[in-house]
Amino acid sequence: MIDPLQASSKLAGAGLExxxxxxxxxxxxxxNAQSTGQTEGSDPYARxxxxxxxxxxxxxxxxxxRVKEVGVDQAPFQVEYDPGNPAADEKGYVKMPNVNMLIEMADMREANRTYEANLQMMKQARSMISSMIDMLRGA
Incomplete structure (x- = not known):
């Protein structure tokens, strides 16, 4: 059986990963928020x-x-008028990635905070293990 301190470290490690x-x-x-296709009418980067x-x-x-899957967002691509772009169709429109920077920044902030919370949990477990070793040495 795994002790509680080791278990908390492993659970936090899974969260960090x-x-x-x-x-x-x-x-x-x-x-890739601005990565268009390479040829006329081709699809851009998909989120x-x-x-x-x-x-x-x-x-x-x-x-x-655990990570269940890494998928591709099925949201439609935005279309912009840019006739000089190599990916422009015959009417001059280019498909742009379906990446919304506000959503990405919110996801990044949430992931960063969750990562930090798991890191703090690891630090606390390490501190508790160290304190227990110190107490055992004194006994």
Whole structure:
């Protein structure tokens, strides 16, 4: 059986891993917010999404988080008039990525705060382990 301090560290580690991947996905979306297709009428970058699932870990005695899937947002692409763009159709319109910067910034902020919360949990568990070792040395 895993002790509670080790379990809390493993649960926080799963949260850190999930939020780290979420931050990478958000960063990719932001980096490609203006990436159009390469040829006439081609589709631009499509926003990526991430879905999590909670999972009971019997060995740890708690619920942990896992990445369920990384998908593609099915929202329609925006269209802008830019006849000089190589990706413009015969009428001069270019499909733009379906990335909304406000949503991406909100997702980034939430993921960052959740990451920090899990990191604090890891620090607290480490501090408690260190205190327990110090107490055992004194005994």
């Amino acid at each position: 999930a939020q780290s991947l979420r931050l990478r996905i958000v960063s990719e979306n932001i980096a 990526k999404t991430i879905t999590f699932r909670s999972e009971l870990d019997r060995a740890l005695g708690g619920t942990t988080v």
